[in-house]
Amino acid sequence: YTMDPVRYYLLREIPSSGDGDFSYEKFEERYNGDLANGLGNFAARVSTLASKEAEICGKTSKEVGEKIDEVKKTVGQKTKDFKFNEALASIWDLIQFGDRYVNENKPLEKALDIKTKNNIIFNLVFVLKEIGVLLAPYLPKTSELILDSIRSEKNNFVVNKIQNLFPRIEKK
Numbered sequence: 091y092t093m094d095p096v097r098y099y100l101l102r103e104i105p106s107s108g109d110g111d112f113s114y115e116k117f118e119e120r121y122n123g124d125l126a127n128g129l130g131n132f133a134a135r136v137s138t139l140a141s142k143e144a145e146i147c148g149k150t151s152k153e154v155g156e157k158i159d160e161v162k163k164t165v166g167q168k169t170k171d172f173k174f175n176e177a178l179a180s181i182w183d184l185i186q187f188g189d190r191y192v193n194e195n196k197p198l199e200k201a202l203d204i205k206t207k208n209n210i211i212f213n214l215v216f217v218l219k220e221i222g223v224l225l226a227p228y229l230p231k232t233s234e235l236i237l238d239s240i241r242s243e244k245n246n247f248v249v250n251k252i253q254n255l256f257p258r259i260e261k262k
Contacts, residue, residue, distance in 0.1 A: 094229040095121050095256065098178070101228055106172040118259045124182060125256040129221070129232070132185050132192075133252045136214045137239055139197060140249035147246045148212030157187050158220050165224055174228070181224050188217040215240060215247045 099117050102124070104110025140146055161184045168177035196202075197210040222236030232255060241248045 091117075091121075092231070094232045095125055098125060098229055101174040102178045103175070105175055118261075121256065122258050126258045128182060128185050130254060130256040132188050132221075133218060133236055133255055135192060136188070136211075136218045137249055137252040140211050140215050140247065141251040143208065143211060143249075145246050145248055146208060146212045146215055148209035149245070150216055151209075151213050154191070154213045154217060157184065158217065162220075162224070169227070178228060181221060181228075184217065184221055184224070188214060188221070191217065212247065215249055219247075 095117075099112075099120050100110075102120065103112075103116065161180050164180040165177045168174070168180060191210075192214060195210045197207050197214070199207075202210075218236060219240050219242070222233050222240070225236070226233040235252060235255060239250045239252045
């Protein structure tokens, strides 16, 4: 396993001020559930969608802005309190919010006008970028891969497709 998944498991499953246990089975469940199916799928979905556009411009929606502000505040406080497992849970809440945003707004719908579609993709890239920033102290390599795929200039994004961040671990 690489360093980031191990760091993630230890920080997420073992509280800073308490005991915890490690098992390969629990590690693989957390890896497949949170990293491969959660963050990995979200990053792949958004980057694939955004990389098909030459440039993504738009405006952050109120809903997205408020959610990101809420998560940043929570992560900051939980990190300050050394509750890294809770800080990571809050970041994963943002990933789930991003997944819901994709499903509810359906940016691949052919009936959407180009401006609406572009704005939906802009918001998704913004969420992914913020996830990358929030993950930096916890999953530095993963954060770097996410942030390196997104170039931003003023209110525009240019996105390169992210390769599979976390290939699923197959049960033996």
